[in-house]
Amino acid sequence: MDTTWQSIKETWQSVKDFLTFQIIPQDDKSDFHFDTWMLIVSILAVIAATFVLRAIRKFVTRNMDSADKLKFESIFKFFNYLVYLTVILIVLSTSGVDLTAILTASAAVFVGIGFALQDFFKDIIAGVAILIDKSLLVNDVIEMDGKVGRVFEIKLRSTRAITRDDKILVIPNHLFLTEVIYNFTQNHAKTREHVLVGVAYGSDTKLVERLLVECAREQKGILKSPEPFVMFNNFGDSSLDFGVYFYVRDSFTDPRIKSNLRFAIDQAFRDNGITIPFPQRDVHFYQSNPIDFNKNPNNAALHEEE
Numbered sequence: 001m002d003t004t005w006q007s008i009k010e011t012w013q014s015v016k017d018f019l020t021f022q023i024i025p026q027d028d029k030s031d032f033h034f035d036t037w038m039l040i041v042s043i044l045a046v047i048a049a050t051f052v053l054r055a056i057r058k059f060v061t062r063n064m065d066s067a068d069k070l071k072f073e074s075i076f077k078f079f080n081y082l083v084y085l086t087v088i089l090i091v092l093s094t095s096g097v098d099l100t101a102i103l104t105a106s107a108a109v110f111v112g113i114g115f116a117l118q119d120f121f122k123d124i125i126a127g128v129a130i131l132i133d134k135s136l137l138v139n140d141v142i143e144m145d146g147k148v149g150r151v152f153e154i155k156l157r158s159t160r161a162i163t164r165d166d167k168i169l170v171i172p173n174h175l176f177l178t179e180v181i182y183n184f185t186q187n188h189a190k191t192r193e194h195v196l197v198g199v200a201y202g203s204d205t206k207l208v209e210r211l212l213v214e215c216a217r218e219q220k221g222i223l224k225s226p227e228p229f230v231m232f233n234n235f236g237d238s239s240l241d242f243g244v245y246f247y248v249r250d251s252f253t254d255p256r257i258k259s260n261l262r263f264a265i266d267q268a269f270r271d272n273g274i275t276i277p278f279p280q281r282d283v284h285f286y287q288s289n290p291i292d293f294n295k296n297p298n299n300a301a302l303h304e305e306e
Helices: 002-019 036-060 066-094 100-116 118-133 205-218 251-271 297-305
Strands: 022-024 141-144 147-154 158-163 168-172 191-199 229-235 240-248
Touching: 036 066, 118 168, 191 205, 191 251, 205 229, 205 240, 205 251, 240 251
Parallel strands: none
Antiparallel strands: 141 147, 147 158, 158 168, 191 240, 229 240
């Protein structure tokens, strides 16, 4: 019996020595130390936090569509890191570890990291704002700095869009808060587009209107409803300026639709005798005094040649 009890005491002492083993030993300058049991408790706390966070993520995203779910999960990953750090600090604090010295020593480092990562945090905040107000969604067509692209991925830090030239446009999320971004499809999929054209003075304006409407109605890709319409925009310097206005469902491909419409308009005008003018200028020279060729030998020689 004594032998068994002695064995139990030795085993318990070994476990106790293992749990109290100082992975980071205490020095003379501070009371900080990190024992094995603190590591085990921290790991268990992180595992428990992982299960809780996973349950929260499933609960929140259960009714979200795929686009919003992807954005939420990207932002939630960053939130996970903050939770893990908080859990570890709480575990250490409740275990008797004085965190004041650690936080004081790390303050300068945190300030430096904060300045270095300020744009990174601005991107994260912008990503959260995009998720909340839904100002940007996957498949939206946007224009930024003269570049038009279709959004295909929204991440925590940046948004990716493919341009009409099949190039990838990477946009930091904070630009959506500081820059003016045109979203063609925020309200609905269809957008109004137009093609401008000028005709010569003296042209039959009613015929021009009819031809433009017919070309727009027959063009593939232009919606029948709302119907295309024509506006007489201005009396230009060299032409009567018209615009044919129409709606398309896919504004990302509207340059091709506009090109085909211009081909059709040009052919219709040729068939009906409508002229598209080009700028012309008449230059008049007014001479107040007659030219005296006798005073300028060069002008006299030129006069003789004529």
